[in-house]
Amino acid sequence: MGAHFLDKGGNEISRGAIGLENLHSIDVSGMNKELCQCSFMIACDVDNPLCGEKGCSQIFARQKGADDDSIEKMDRWLECYADLTNDTLKEKNEFIDKDYPGTGAAGGLGFAFKYYLGGELKPGIDIVIKETGLLEYIKNADVIITGEGCMDSQTSMGKAPVGLTRAVKACDTSKKVVALAGKLGEGAEECKDYGIDECYGITDYIHYDDFAEYMDKENAYSNLSKLAENIFKS
Secondary structure (H helix, E strand, O other), rough: OOOOOOOOOOEOOOHHHHHHHHOEEOOHHHOOHHHHHOEEEEEOOOOOOOOOOHHHHHHHHHHHOHHHHHHHHHHHHHHHHHHHHHHHHHHHHHHHHOOOOOOHHHHHHHHHHHHHOOOOOEHHHHHHHHHHHHHHHOOOOOOOEEEEEEOOHHHOOHHHHHHHHHHHHHOOOOOOEEEEEEEEOHHHHHHHHHHEEEEHHHHHHHOOOHHHHHOHHHHHHHHHHHHHHHHHHH
């Protein structure tokens, strides 16, 4: 889009988190001028900030393979990146807020979209609900089923199951929300604090010696069907 992220020698930093270690300056003089004439609505599935305890490095990097040392470094580099962004764009934005909800989405892309493109960050589920007219279907339903591959503490940070449940309960608190997941991880029970009435994970009921068996498409379809059938029979 025409922005350049440079090291002390004026060279482009390398891609990926490691490049941020050498970030020294940001040049936006060559950014596409037509971007100012555009509006962007960004769908965010999480409300994490860019940095800190709930930031993208601390919350999401470990599941991508990062260790404690790398996570600490990346969080520090992202904070420097945010400060440089503030210095670079202070005339365009009154205040660069690295703690703004959603700026940590997609490894910090939420931050870039908001401040470099002037994007509006909105929960993805809210956009889907509005565009599909889902509330009309909810009004006529007694039980609403949602789910996720792995439900854990991250689910309560703004992901679709909690966003959907919020909409359901705002419509009618007596409606029941049932979540079906491949696995219930640490913190899954926290989702009940947000209105999900019951949570079930396939791995709690069906056991394979080889994890790849869970990921097999036919097995996944069959197991999910069996789980749903057993739940509603009982």
